[in-house]
Amino acid sequence: MQVNETLNDGLKRGYTITVTAAELDAKVVEKLEEARPGVEMKGFRKGKVPMALLRKQFGPRLMGEAMQDSIDGALRDHLDSTGDRPAAQPEMKMSNADWKEGDDVVVEVSYEALPDVPDTDFSAIKLEKMVVKADDSAVEEALTNLAESPQAQTFEKKNGLSKDGYQVVIDFVGKIDGEAFDGGSAEDYPLVLGSNSFIPGFEEQLLKTKAGEEKAVTVNFPEDYQAEHLAGKEAVFDVTVKEVREPVTPEMNDELAKKFGAEDLEALKGQIRDRLEAEYQGASRAVAKRKLLDELDTAVDFELPPSLVDAEAGQIAHQLWHEENPDVQGHDHPEINPTEEHITLAKRRVKLGLLLADIGQKAEIKVTDQEMTQAIMNQARQYPGQERQFFEFVQQNAQFRQQLQAPLFEDKVVDHILEKADVTEKEVSKDDLQKAVEAMESED
Known part of the structure; x- marks a missing residue:
């Protein structure tokens, strides 16, 4: 041979x-x-x-x-x-x-052939990590938002006209061509105006109504309405407004805190502080990761396989085209040719992908079975009632498992690099962190 x-x-x-x-x-x-x-x-x-x-x-x-x-x-x-x-x-x-x-x-x-990736001196990488503390004002703001949330909000009976955000208690009977239809009637139904929980156009017609008022509300069911026998049809609802209720923001106290699963108000504040700081840490890490990838992109250079760059550029161009043309679901569209901007982004992604893979391999970084199981469980929660089918799908689909594993591996490699890089912490305000996140997202 x-x-x-x-x-x-x-x-x-x-x-x-x-x-x-x-x-x-x-x-x-x-x-x-x-x-x-x-x-x-x-x-x-x-x-x-x-x-x-x-x-x-x-x-x-x-x-x-x-x-x-x-x-x-x-x-x-x-x-x-x-x-x-x-x-x-x-x-x-x-x-x-x-x-x-x-x-x-x-x-x-x-x-x-895949290129030989040069070793990187991680200690030469200098990064600044933003640190934000959840101060009392942020906790109070979060408490106020909780008090105004639908879970906490209460309504009190009021004389006068209804407004956006008010609750009306109504009886109604829906008719199509003068005939009542199944599921179109209710009594003592509490409806918050502006909640968009009813057919489009229904709630707006009950603005500026008062208790005791009767009104005919005419609406058109959407063409894609789930009940096919109603889809696209005009309906008239005979509505009787029985009460108008004004929203009342409850006082933040121990009793309200218990509604959110806390023992008392101080315990709820502690939970909020922990949640806020976890959110800040997540945002801060995302910004630090972007800065790290920018540093690596600049510091490391090696030849890239043209086929990988071409494939990635084509995928980027295709994805962006569909984002700009959301009405086109399939692939029946004109040929999409990558631009120079797409190719530049593709080169960055391919380079960083090969670099992180090489670093992870040399450091013997692995995604554990436990980490994969947790990732699968997190995904399964997005399909309530269909968890078993989702797990079966994952077991039978190696490509999907790889899609779940890839970001886990990347994050572990990034953590490995950050541990060895020269990282200093700088305490900043929440607004400063938000601006950094927005700047990062604007570059995507």
Whole structure:
């Protein structure tokens, strides 16, 4: 078997692999000998079938397997000896397409090799990490928001006209073409105006109404309404307003704190402070991670596989096009060609992806089974009532598991680098952190 280099240009590699007819024949005989003990054929004892008969019956099929095994083995040995890591599945094609048994097999192999990634001196990376403390004013602001939230808000009966945010207690009967329809009636229904919990246009027509008032409310059911027999139809609701109630913000005290699962007001404040600081830490880490990636992008340089850059640029262009054209769900659209901006972003992503993968491999960083299980559970919560089906989907879909694992691995590599980098902490205000987050997001 011979392997001859035909191309060595940057990361592009090309080789011809020649498997001689004698090598193929030996491989077929080897496979026949392996199979012979279990072969039964009329007129012969099990395992005693002559080689000539075995070759006649099984030879053509085993020849294909022998060719594939020989070529795969040659390529594997070649990659082991050179240390090359193909960026994608190598392209392979037979150069003698008119091959017949007794001929040598010549295969052309081409691929792009992954580059050698230079080591990085993490201690030379200098970063500033923003630290925000949850002060009393932030806690009080959060308490006020809780008190004004739907979970805490109460309503008191009021004489006068309803307004946006008020609650009206109503009886109503819905009719289409003068006939009441199922599910279109209720009594003593508390409706908060402006909550958008009813059909579009319904709540607006009850603004500036008062207790005792009767009103005909005309609306059109949306075309995509879940009840098909109502979708797109005009309905008239005969509404009686029985009460108008004004929203009242409750006093923040121990009793209200218990509604949010805390023992008392001080315990609730402690929970809020912890939650706020966890949010600040998450935002601060995101900003620090972006700065770290910017530093790595500038500090490290190596050749990138063009195929990976092209694929990433195409994916970026395609995704952005769909974001700008949300009405197009499928792929029936004009050809989308990446711009220079897309290519620049693709180069950054490919470079950082290869760099972080190399750092993680050298540091022997792994995503544990426990971490994967937790990530799967977090995803499953987005599908209430369908958790079992989701877990089954994950078990059967290796690509989706890889999508879950990739960000976990990246974050662990980033943490590894941050531990070794020169990171100083700087206490800043919540507004300063927010501005940094907004600046980061504007660059995406």
